[in-house]
Amino acid sequence: MDISEVVRQSGVPASTLRYYEEKGLIASVGRSGLKRLFAPRVVDQLALIALGRAAGFSLDEIGEMFDADGEPTIDRQALAAKADELELTIRRLSAMRDGLRHAANCPAPRHLECDRFRRLMTVASAHAKTAKAKRGKP
Amino acid sequence: MDISEVVRQSGVPASTLRYYEEKGLIASVGRSGLKRLFAPRVVDQLALIALGRAAGFSLDEIGEMFDADGEPTIDRQALAAKADELELTIRRLSAMRDGLRHAANCPAPRHLECDRFRRLMTVASAHAKTAKAKRGKP
DNA sequence: CCTTGACCTCAAGCTGACTTGAAGTTGTAC
């Protein structure tokens, strides 16, 4: 497949594909003249990268989880840890979703003083601190 | 409360507080000399902002949802729409989480060729396209 | 009175994730 075919199938712009290749997230299988040739599997990898991005992982993190062929490079434990990280994120987002739904229905004049709303938010402030602690470390 | 108290209680750096104020996301209740004074509620608002950020909303979006006092400024419908948006995100993240858990357990040599893994990923590529379409519009 | 330290402003800098633009190369169609 040439690059335009990958663009067509994945919706990812060519510039991004070149960028990802440079970063080692994907690999081209060779060249035809100057032109990159990709294996069809790259489309799946791009979906995987999109998923990781949507999950809040940085390109570097994704690069550490999977090699340029899309296979996991970290051990089961690390993968499970990433899954747990995500689990936490999901719980926070669920809180936010519930908070929004609540705000859309609750007639309280000041939501910040509504107990239910406040309870839904405590989940987040807890996270803010852990995220901060994490950033301070590496 | 002075700014350092807000920092202490929220974990958000002073520079960020000033930045948020400038953006109109929070408001100080006045000054003592040059020094900003904040109402205690700002801590809750910061939690709300953190939650929104974690949910993938930009500061601008959050600013459109809530005023500087933390009260929703958009109508119930719009709030519900944001909640639905989040619901979708949550589903994608759940797919990623399941994908990671699966990869941590599945003994298949090439995960991209594992049907279950691939099925989990299709959710994401669908999103990548909608996100793209959305970005093209506003 | 003078120092100290917590605050202030404003401009500039930084990171991640791309995008854009200029200038060069090439396989294919006519």
Place this chain on the structure above:
DNA sequence: GTACAACTTCAAGTCAGCTTGAGGTCAAGG
């Protein structure tokens, strides 16, 4: 065989979301 569209490289630009730094202000303690 030449024109052309589709690629290529590489450097620079963009945007969000902050952070950093220089230089200034002020209240309190010694």
